[in-house]
Amino acid sequence: MTDLTLPTYADVEAAAARLAGVAHRTPVLRSRQADEALGAQLFFKCENFQRMGAFKFRGGFNALSRFTPEQRRQGAIAFSSGNHAQAIALSARDLGMPAVIVMPADAPAAKLAATRGYGAEVITYDRYTEDRDAITRRLAQERGMTLIPPFDHADVISGQGTAAKELIDEVGPLDVLLVCLGGGGLLSGSALAARALSPQCRVYGVEPEAGNDGQQSLRAGQVVHIAPPRTIADGAQTQHLGQLTFAIIQREVSDILTVTDAQLVEGMRFYAERMKMVVEPTGALSLAGARHGGLDLRGARVGLIVSGGNVDLAQYARLLSEGPGA
Numbered sequence: 001m002t003d004l005t006l007p008t009y010a011d012v013e014a015a016a017a018r019l020a021g022v023a024h025r026t027p028v029l030r031s032r033q034a035d036e037a038l039g040a041q042l043f044f045k046c047e048n049f050q051r052m053g054a055f056k057f058r059g060g061f062n063a064l065s066r067f068t069p070e071q072r073r074q075g076a077i078a079f080s081s082g083n084h085a086q087a088i089a090l091s092a093r094d095l096g097m098p099a100v101i102v103m104p105a106d107a108p109a110a111k112l113a114a115t116r117g118y119g120a121e122v123i124t125y126d127r128y129t130e131d132r133d134a135i136t137r138r139l140a141q142e143r144g145m146t147l148i149p150p151f152d153h154a155d156v157i158s159g160q161g162t163a164a165k166e167l168i169d170e171v172g173p174l175d176v177l178l179v180c181l182g183g184g185g186l187l188s189g190s191a192l193a194a195r196a197l198s199p200q201c202r203v204y205g206v207e208p209e210a211g212n213d214g215q216q217s218l219r220a221g222q223v224v225h226i227a228p229p230r231t232i233a234d235g236a237q238t239q240h241l242g243q244l245t246f247a248i249i250q251r252e253v254s255d256i257l258t259v260t261d262a263q264l265v266e267g268m269r270f271y272a273e274r275m276k277m278v279v280e281p282t283g284a285l286s287l288a289g290a291r292h293g294g295l296d297l298r299g300a301r302v303g304l305i306v307s308g309g310n311v312d313l314a315q316y317a318r319l320l321s322e323g324p325g326a
């Protein structure tokens with residue numbers, strides 16, 4: 001068995017120091033209407049207002065800022081068609097190092113353009129005929145670049161944990177913290193912060209019903225792999241948790257809840273209408289979990305991480321106008 005050295009809360013604190021003055025300290029918003037509907041006090045940590053539009057900047061910047069001078073010269077490489085790509089591209093630009101992002105050739109043009117816009121070199125591959133991992137490994141070796149995975153990396157986990165740290169530092173102890181779950185970087189980092197700063201707080205992950213590999217893994221006591229899930233929550237389409245993230249989740253997380261795509265649309269609509277903010281489908285998981293996850297939240301102080309706001313505007317308009325309740 002491989003020896004897993006798990007990050008700790010001290011690593012989250014160190015990440016917070018590296019991110020100070022670089023990442024935004026995002027606002028914590030309230031909604032009287034949501035409080036009344038659930039009979040609870042809800043605290044929304046709005047990472048949709050983070051740089052590049054999602055919390056992933058935190059983990060990406062933290063990981064890259066720990067490179068040795070030699071690693072900095074050679075740069076960072078990542079594969080992603082989503083927010084991790086932009087997080088690594090922007091962090092590399094801030095730190096003055098080269099970045100290569102490996103993306104599927106049929107990724108949305110806006111995402112390819114955004115990633116290039118942050119100065120990264122984008123290398124595309126054919127999703128149907130080429131092996132992404134092999135391409136990335138070859139490039140990393142040829143160019144001496146350091147690969148930063150999207151969630152299963154101690155510095156990524158510690159960086160993601162700084163959002164929950166800021167939330168609890170600002171509003172005080174919580175009874176419940178709800179966090180969206182893809183590969184588990186955000187959830188495991190958040191759990192480290194909550195355990196240290198608000199030891200009684202119960203931490204829940206929320207994932208799409210169609211991609212409930214995290215819930216299955218927690219039940220089975222080992223990482224369960226699933227086929228690519230069909231869900232509008234593109235940030236949570238991961239097929240399995242990581243070794244590090246699973247170990248922390250197993251130790252620190254009370255349970256994993258699931259919600260439907262229709263419930264995500266309802267959450268996105270609530271954010272748009274009531275709180276005047278654009279939240280991507282994956283970013284609505286925590287609110288959908290609070291409303292539909294079966295928890296009794298009456299009287300509780302509840303933190304919710306709103307993870308990101310990067311959504312194609314045409315898709316956003318379509319989801320909000322056609323979804324249930326429209």
Ligand SMILES: *Cc1c(COP(=O)(O)O)cnc(C)c1O
Binds near residue numbers: 083235282
């Ligand atoms: C990546 C991402 C997630 C999932 O984060 P993990 O660390 O993989 O669990 C959730 N929401 C958004 C907006 C993301 O970009």
